[in-house]
Amino acid sequence: MLVVCFSATGNTKAVSEKIVEVTGADYFEIIPTEPYSESDLNYSDDGCRANREQQDETARPSISGNIENIEQYEVVLIGHPIWWGMEPRIMDTFMESYDFSGKTLANFCTSGGSGINTSTENLKALSTEANWLDGKRFSGRADTDEMQTWIDSI
Numbered sequence: 001m002l003v004v005c006f007s008a009t010g011n012t013k014a015v016s017e018k019i020v021e022v023t024g025a026d027y028f029e030i031i032p033t034e035p036y037s038e039s040d041l042n043y044s045d046d047g048c049r050a051n052r053e054q055q056d057e058t059a060r061p062s063i064s065g066n067i068e069n070i071e072q073y074e075v076v077l078i079g080h081p082i083w084w085g086m087e088p089r090i091m092d093t094f095m096e097s098y099d100f101s102g103k104t105l106a107n108f109c110t111s112g113g114s115g116i117n118t119s120t121e122n123l124k125a126l127s128t129e130a131n132w133l134d135g136k137r138f139s140g141r142a143d144t145d146e147m148q149t150w151i152d153s154i
């Protein structure tokens, strides 16, 4: 099993680390080639980078580094924050970078309150040959028991 995580401000990373703790999975962090600064993430500014990317469905921010031997993983859990109700566009870059055919996938997220369903549908559409399990939203403060419950349920 592999846990993959993009986290701009650390919340999803904290959840991902707990999932790694309860599963013993390998871990890969999606690091943007161009890191997001505070002003890039200032969503009250219409023109900030994150908002511009989310408004552009063709935006594919690039990722620094890559997963070696993706073939060895049967299950990949994919973590991300919610930006404007959905996955950050860099997650679409990630989905399009590998062949997930035949693998079992599930996404999880942290958010201020928005749910995960739109993101799950969007990610699924980019890897239709994978077997998708139910995704799960966590609050940034979720504890390991919540991770364990989710893992057990899938």
Ligand SMILES: Cc1cc2nc3c(=O)[nH]c(=O)nc-3n(C[C@H](O)[C@H](O)[C@H](O)COP(=O)(O)O)c2cc1C
Pocket: 006, 007, 008, 009, 010, 011, 012, 013, 041, 042, 043, 050, 051, 080, 081, 082, 083, 084, 085, 086, 110, 111, 112, 113, 114, 115, 140
């Ligand atoms: C550009 C941007 C847009 C966001 N949009 C939403 C949203 O639509 N709904 C929501 O509940 N939270 C939203 N948030 C809050 C994040 O989802 C939340 O803080 C998340 O835990 C951040 O995860 P991270 O620390 O791993 O980056 C947004 C944050 C940013 C930076």
